[in-house]
Amino acid sequence: MRGIQLLRHTCAALALALVPLSSFAAAGPAAAEAGEAPDAAYADLYSAMQESVDQEQMADSALQALARQFAATPEFAGAEARSPGLIAEVTAGLRPIFVAQSKRVRQLYRPxxxxxxxxxxxxxxxxxxxxxxxxxxxxKLMGGLARNYSPDATLSNLAEDGPVTREQVEADISQATGAALSALTPEDMTTLGEMAMANPALLKISLIGKGVQELRVQMENEPLTAEEDAAVVAVIEDVFNRRFGAQ
Incomplete structure (x- = not known):
């Protein structure tokens, strides 16, 4: 079903701790060079980014966007019309799979x-x-980013099972970043400016932006494992069978 393909391509959205200086997202594919142990300072930076994002909120936003995409497909739209609440029940059932897969992908891409x-x-x-x-x-900045992040652009052409593009990733990050920044007070902006002047290291985040964007795209296209895919199918089939009877 097309809905399964939508989930396969968007599950990695949760795996990202979005960084609001430039359009920066903490992600990364597979492993660093074999046997290389990362310095503790870089691991701590990664942890700090993850800590500053409410992953439950990110899960809710991603699943709401997924539900909107389900509603845009003929299969799910027709089923929803016949049995209202079906899409909400499917997305609720998919939530634990989504969260677990996201945790796996974060670990996969961390090195x-x-x-x-x-x-x-x-x-x-x-x-x-x-x-x-x-x-x-x-x-505060990261919290605003998490509250405003929704992967609608990332999901926009997935009904045709196309890959997520860099442009889609950038659009979603840009929208969330703009909303987060617009919510800051003048005092907040002054504080940010003073911190950047006092700490030139913050300005170096922009140097990482291009590489991180590329890693983010790879995360978005990370496929489900066979076990995860089977679990997704089982959830969808169970909801349809209970509502309409086994076909």
Whole structure:
């Protein structure tokens, strides 16, 4: 079913801790060089980014966007018309699979994220940026980004099972970043400016942007495992069978 393909391509949306300086998202594919242990400072920076994002909120936003895409497909739209609430029941059933898959993908892509940090930042710079994400203004900015993030552009052409593109990823991040920034007070903006002047390491985040965007696209296209795919099919079939009877 097309709905399964929608889920396969968008599950990785939860795996990202979006970083609101430039259009930066913490992601990364597979592993760094075999046997290379990442410096603790880069691992701590990664943790600081993850800590500053409400993953439950991200899950809700992603699943709401998925439900909208289900409603746009003939199969689900027709079923919803015959049995109102079907799409909500399907997405609720998919939630634990979605969350577990996202955790798996975060771990899969974590080593290359740390390697990317190491290529662009010293350990001291990584520590300074981690402190920013744990600051009140850093958490406020990240919280606003998480509240405003919705992968609608990422999902927009997935009914045809096309791959997620960089342009789609950029559109969703840009929309959320703009909304988060617009919610800041003049005092917040002054604080950010002062922090950037006092801590040049923060300005280096923009150097990582291109590499991180590419990793993000790969995460969005990470397929489900056979077990995850079977679980998705089972949820959808169960809802349809209970509502309409086994065909």
């Amino acid at each position: 290359a994220t740390l390697a990317l940090f190491a290529r662009h930042l010293t350990a001291a710079e990584a520590g300074s940026i981690a402190a920013f994400y744990r600051s009140d203004i850093g958490r």
